[in-house]
Amino acid sequence: MNRTRIKQTFAEYTNQYNASDPKIRLKIDHTYRVAALAERIAKTVTDISVDEDLAWTMGMLHDIGRFEQVKRYGTFVDSESIDHAELGITILFEDGLLTQFGDFTPEEQELLKVSIENHNKYKIPEGMSAEKTAYCNILRDADKIDIFRVNCDTPLEDIYNVSTAELKQAAVSDSVKKCFMEKHTVLRSLKHTPVDNLVGHVCLVFELVYPISVQIAKEQGYVDKLMRFASDNPDTNAWLSYMRKHLWNS
Numbered sequence: 001m002n003r004t005r006i007k008q009t010f011a012e013y014t015n016q017y018n019a020s021d022p023k024i025r026l027k028i029d030h031t032y033r034v035a036a037l038a039e040r041i042a043k044t045v046t047d048i049s050v051d052e053d054l055a056w057t058m059g060m061l062h063d064i065g066r067f068e069q070v071k072r073y074g075t076f077v078d079s080e081s082i083d084h085a086e087l088g089i090t091i092l093f094e095d096g097l098l099t100q101f102g103d104f105t106p107e108e109q110e111l112l113k114v115s116i117e118n119h120n121k122y123k124i125p126e127g128m129s130a131e132k133t134a135y136c137n138i139l140r141d142a143d144k145i146d147i148f149r150v151n152c153d154t155p156l157e158d159i160y161n162v163s164t165a166e167l168k169q170a171a172v173s174d175s176v177k178k179c180f181m182e183k184h185t186v187l188r189s190l191k192h193t194p195v196d197n198l199v200g201h202v203c204l205v206f207e208l209v210y211p212i213s214v215q216i217a218k219e220q221g222y223v224d225k226l227m228r229f230a231s232d233n234p235d236t237n238a239w240l241s242y243m244r245k246h247l248w249n250s
């Protein structure tokens, strides 16, 4: 794998889109970060042999569908537009963009395909080989870690599409609190208030597969910053303080 060629092809491809659009810029930055994170996680995997270059490449290609998605639909919300992972697969494998990034063996192509396709799914398919499962998990961990940063750097009002007053007054639903206490992620259907979304984002920590991923998420401090959200609702503040005490102890 030739990283220079991959970076150059990525730059050329994304240059066709409007980099002054903050949405495009965000995804370009996200791509480089996810690639670096995937490589860092891959280095710690010891139970099976993982190619760090391939892990980095997966990160570089995982959101390639985002650019066309935002151009066509003006949104990153898959449910309102298109599954951006599937769109990426079409662009890379059917339209042939992958060949411009390099010559990949059939095995590498299969690993790229399966990991990109599953990076945004609620769960990965059961019964996959240990190798495929590892690549999927590496990419999913890397993506989640950088989502914590994005959610911290973007005003919560913009992410959840609510006014500051609504956000500050919101309470956490009991069903969402239960998910946190049971240490798992929150299904979309359970989220009813703006702070439910915030708790839901914090709960992504429970889905991280590799110990290094939890360590990186903790080190980066973005999850802690999310939990320091200053609510005007006393119950919400008490709940956030409970979360800060319990999140990292397991």
Ligand SMILES: [Fe+2]
Pocket (backbone or CB within 6 Å): 062, 063, 084, 119, 120
């Ligand atoms: Fe994605």
